[in-house]
Amino acid sequence: MGILNVTPDSFSDGGNFYTVQSAVDRAKQIEDEGAGILDLGGESTRPYSLPVDTEEELKRVVPILEKLQGKIAIPISIDTTKSEVATAALELGASIINDVSGLEADPQMVEVAVRFGAGVCAMHRKGTPQTMQDNPHYDDVVEEILSYLRSTKTRLIECGILPEKICLDPGIGFGKTHEHNLQLLQHAVRFHETESPLLIGHSRKGFIAKILGNKDLPRTMGTVGVSMALALQRIQVLRIHDVAEHRQAIQCFVASLI
DSSP: OEEEEOOSOOTTTTTTTOSHHHHHHHHHHHHHTTOSOEEEESSOOSTTOOOOOHHHHHHHHHHHHHHHTTTOOSOEEEEOSOHHHHHHHHHTTOOEEEETTOSOSSTTHHHHHHHHTOEEEEEOOSSOTTTTTSSOOOSSHHHHHHHHHHHHHHHHHHTTOOGGGEEEEOOTTSSOOHHHHHHHHHTGGGGGGGOSOBEEOOTTOHHHHHHHTOTTSOOHHHHHHHHHHHHHTTOSEEOBSOHHHHHHHHHHHHHHHO
C-alpha cells in the first residue's frame, strides 16, 4: 500500500505532494513502482497534529480523485475518519476506507461502508493524535489489542460489513511507546488469530530512528528491514512510502525463499 499524503504537516512527507498535479504524478508513480493499493490522505495523524475540518479535507483530496479517475488501475483507499470525506472519495472511485479510529470517530462511517460495499481497514489507537502519546499504558499490549481487533471485527460484521471486506491494523505508533511498538512487531503473527487480512503501517516512524540511534538518519532501509520481518510473519498489507525499494526487496526475498 503506497502512501500519498496531501497534507502540509505529515511527519515524513508533509507538503511534498500538496499541489494537485504533484499528487497526481506521485499517484501514477506509486502504481508504476509496483504498489497494489494507493492510500490517499488529507489529514495528518502524526502525534500532536491538529485536526482539520471536513471542508478543508475535502478540498485536499477531491481534486486529486477527480484527476485520477480512469488514470490508475490499482484500488484507492481513502485515509479518513470522516464519513463525508469517505462518501466523496467512494463516489469518485475509491473502494476502501482506511480509518485510524476503527470506524468509531464518526457514527455514520459504518453506514457509508455498508452502502457502498467498500472495503474497510479498522485500526487500533489509544486516544487521539493530540493525546495518544501521553504515557500510554497496557498490561499486555499484544493481548489487549488482539482483543480490540476481534471485537471490532464482530461489531463491523453485526453492522452489515461482509467479513471478506474487513482488514485490521494494530496501529503502530498510535498510543504506543517504543517498547509497545517492538512487542507488536515481534508478535505480529498473533494477529492472524482474527482471521482477517492484516495491515501494518510502520514506514519511517520514530521507533525506527530509536532503533538506529539517530533521528537524523534516513529511515528507508530501516523501514525495509522491518517490512521483511513482517513478510516472514505473513502480514498481507504493508503501508509504506518507498514503494520501489520495497518492491525490489520483496521480489528478492520471495526468490530467495523459493
